[in-house]
Structures are given as C-alpha cells and as structure tokens.
Amino acid sequence: MAIERVLTSESLERLRRPTGRAFGLPRETFTSEAIYAEEMDRVFGRGWIVAGIADELAQPGSVVPLTLAGRPIVLTSNDEGRIQAFHNVCRHRGVQVVTKPCSGQKLLRCPYHSWTYDLDGRLRATPHVGGPGVHNHPDIRKSETGLVPVRCEVWAGLVFVNFAAGGPGLLTFLAPLIERWKAYDFTRLRLGGTATFEIKANWKLAVENFSESYHLPWVHAGLNSYSPMEDHGCFFIPGLCQGQLSRNYAQAPVDGRTLPRFPGLSPAQEKLAEYPVVFPNLMLGLHADHFFALTAVPVAPDRTYERFDLFVIGDEALEPEFAPHRAQVVEAWRSINVEDIDVVERMQVGRTSPAMDGGRFAPGQDDCVHAFELAWVDAMTDGGDRSVRAAD
Numbered sequence: 001m002a003i004e005r006v007l008t009s010e011s012l013e014r015l016r017r018p019t020g021r022a023f024g025l026p027r028e029t030f031t032s033e034a035i036y037a038e039e040m041d042r043v044f045g046r047g048w049i050v051a052g053i054a055d056e057l058a059q060p061g062s063v064v065p066l067t068l069a070g071r072p073i074v075l076t077s078n079d080e081g082r083i084q085a086f087h088n089v090c091r092h093r094g095v096q097v098v099t100k101p102c103s104g105q106k107l108l109r110c111p112y113h114s115w116t117y118d119l120d121g122r123l124r125a126t127p128h129v130g131g132p133g134v135h136n137h138p139d140i141r142k143s144e145t146g147l148v149p150v151r152c153e154v155w156a157g158l159v160f161v162n163f164a165a166g167g168p169g170l171l172t173f174l175a176p177l178i179e180r181w182k183a184y185d186f187t188r189l190r191l192g193g194t195a196t197f198e199i200k201a202n203w204k205l206a207v208e209n210f211s212e213s214y215h216l217p218w219v220h221a222g223l224n225s226y227s228p229m230e231d232h233g234c235f236f237i238p239g240l241c242q243g244q245l246s247r248n249y250a251q252a253p254v255d256g257r258t259l260p261r262f263p264g265l266s267p268a269q270e271k272l273a274e275y276p277v278v279f280p281n282l283m284l285g286l287h288a289d290h291f292f293a294l295t296a297v298p299v300a301p302d303r304t305y306e307r308f309d310l311f312v313i314g315d316e317a318l319e320p321e322f323a324p325h326r327a328q329v330v331e332a333w334r335s336i337n338v339e340d341i342d343v344v345e346r347m348q349v350g351r352t353s354p355a356m357d358g359g360r361f362a363p364g365q366d367d368c369v370h371a372f373e374l375a376w377v378d379a380m381t382d383g384g385d386r387s388v389r390a391a392d
C-alpha cells in the first residue's frame with residue numbers, strides 16, 4: 001500500500017506529538033495519485049458521506065447520477081418520494097445507466113440493450129434476452145438482478161450514502177451532534193441558496209482551512225471585523241467531528257430586518273455559531289438564522305469541487321421579502337470562501353516542494369487541524385494505534 005510507504009513510524013510519531021511539537025502529514029498524502037486512490041476506498045468508501053441534498057429529489061421520479069468515492073452511483077426518488085441510492089451500473093454488461101439528472105421518471109432504461117429498472121432498483125424488463133421475441137429467461141432471475149443498492153439516509157436536508165454494508169445507521173453515527181444541537185428544530189430547514197467552487201488543491205486542505213480561525217485577521221479582514229479570531233474556540237466530538245465555534249454571532253440586517261430564527265433558542269444560542277467538520281468532508285455552519293453545508297468533493301489529488309447549500313429557517317424565510325436576506329447570506333459565505341481559495345491553493349503548491357516537512361501546527365490555534373489529520377490517519381490505517389496518540 002502506498003500509504004504504508006509514506007506514513008512511516010517516524011512520520012506517525014511526529015504527527016502524534018502534542019500539537020505544539022507535532023509535524024503535519026507528509027506532503028505526499030496531499031499529492032500522490034496512489035494515496036488518493038486508497039483514500040477513496042478507506043476514507044470515503046467505508047462511512048457516511050454526503051451525496052447531495054434532498055431538495056434535488058423532492059419530486060417523485062427524480063433521478064440524480066453522480067460519482068462519489070470514484071464510483072458511479074444514482075440517487076432516485078420513487079413514487080412515494082422515498083430517496084434511495086444505487087450503483088449506477090447495469091447488471092447486464094456494466095454500462096453506466098444514467099448520465100444526466102432528470103425528473104418525472106418511472107423507469108431507468110439502460111441505453112445498450114434496454115434492460116429496464118424501476119426507481120426501487122428492481123429489474124423490470126429484459127427485451128429479447130433469450131433470443132428474438134423471448135423477453136424472459138429462467139437463467140436471468142429479475143429478483144436477483146436489480147441495481148445494487150447503496151445505503152442511503154437523510155438528515156438535515158442532506159442525502160448521505162455509505163458504501164459499507166455494516167456499521168451504525170446515519171442517525172446513530174451523528175447522534176452526538178444531533179444531541180448537541182437538539183434545541184434547533186431541523187424540520188424547519190428550507191433550501192435558501194447554493195454556490196459552487198473549484199479549488200486547485202487536495203480536499204483535505206480545504207477541510208483543514210475550514211477547521212481553524214487563525215487566518216481570519218489576514219485572509220478575512222471583513223469577517224474578522226464582526227467575528228474576530230479571539231471570539232472563536234474549538235470543540236471536539238471524538239470519532240465524529242471537530243470544529244470552531246463563536247459566541248458572538250450577530251445577524252446582519254437588510255433593510256432593518258433579519259431572517260427568521262429557530263424558535264425557542266436561549267439568548268446564548270441566539271449568539272452562538274458552530275462550524276464542525278463531520279469527518280471526512282462535510283463542513284457545517286449552524287446559526288440562529290441559518291444553517292449551511294459545505295462539502296469538499298475530491299476530484300483529483302490536487303482538485304476539489306466544493307458545494308455550498310444554505311438552509312434558512314421555516315417557510316416564512318422563503319417569502320420573496322426575504323430574498324435579499326438569503327442572497328446576502330449566500331454572498332457573504334461565497335466571498336469568504338473565495339478569499340480562502342488562494343491560500344488553500346498555495347498550501348497545495350507548498351506540498352510539491354521537498355522542503356515541506358509536514359509543517360508545524362500553531363499551539364493554541366491548530367488543534368482542530370491536528371485532530372483532523374489524526375482522524376485521517378486512523379481512517380487510512382484501520383484505526384491505527386490510538387494508545388500512542390498524544391493527549392493535548
């Protein structure tokens with residue numbers, strides 16, 4: 001395995017030191033094609049990862065193909081609006097069945113020989129399978145030849161899939177975060193806007209950048225003026241997420257009005273903002289008046305596609321009178337993310353240099369980045385040896 005050549009016992013020892021004395025992951029973990037291929041299996045192929053948003057599948061008959069963890073899959077919404085995921089691979093000769101998102105579908109027909117599946121993945125038709133005019137054959141049992149399902153569950157308007165057969169369900173996996181955020185009524189989330197980004201850097205660098213507020217004064221001078229670095233702290237839920245929080249979040253009014261908020265929050269919760277990274281690549285932002293999901297989708301070792309979905313609170317927030325407010329929130333996060341792209345891409349460039357020894361972490365600033373790299377090592381090494389992990 002490529003990872004074993006790069007994650008030597010020496011590099012692991014250096015990474016597992018207390019944050020101030022630790023060195024970051026070897027640079028090859030951000031540049032190597034072989035390690036990228038391994039992390040598709042080990043990091044993205046074995047746990048819950050975000051595939052899309054439920055809104056895109058709100059209409060029964062919706063079909064969304066995508067590539068995730070290097071695998072073609074398709075999300076469907078059946079007659080009852082149930083969202084499911086399948087490997088997007090025909091059971092006959094392995095053709096990718098769907099290539100474009102579509103709606104109003106009842107069936108998925110493979111273009112090659114017209115084997116046809118319903119939106120629950122069942123094989124429905126095999127024309128001429130047994131010879132001209134013979135549409136069924138005892139050797140091809142339809143009940144055993146449906147599209148191969150992928151585990152799929154929805155939380156907070158986000159569609160997650162899991163390529164592993166075993167392990168906890170999504171809500172069990174997320175339970176500590178759901179418990180932490182139980183005061184917020186997530187049934188009120190409504191899709192309020194989206195944005196996308198392309199970054200010439202490894203997906204881990206996008207996630208690591210999101211995990212620290214150390215760069216705020218220099219990269220986000222505007223944001224730092226109303227949400228300064230010193231108001232930010234870290235929080236950890238071992239095995240699930242780590243991230244920043246701010247206790248001084250303030251809604252920016254537009255025309256003297258602010259977006260509707262989650263009902264029933266305490267005064268402290270009204271001013272709280274939390275930004276966890278749910279391992280591996282889901283970056284969340286929870287505020288009194290909006291929630292967002294920013295997903296860093298790996299495209300290549302040095303390419304990442306990011307998707308930002310804003311959720312506002314309750315039907316009222318979707319009224320036309322709040323359109324400027326929604327647009328303002330999307331634009332605020334879009335411009336902050338654009339500000340980040342230059343430094344993230346330059347971290348990638350730095351990792352092409354033999355002088356890059358993993359880099360140091362700023363003690364008191366980079367605990368979340370360090371925790372993320374340790375979690376990545378655990379995922380890549382089947383848990384590693386946690387007993388040698390340094391206590392921070």
Ligand code: FES
Binds near residue numbers: 090092
């Ligand atoms: S490959 Fe799909 S029907 Fe032949």
Ligand SMILES: [Fe+2]
Binds near residue numbers: 215219336340
């Ligand atoms: Fe940033």
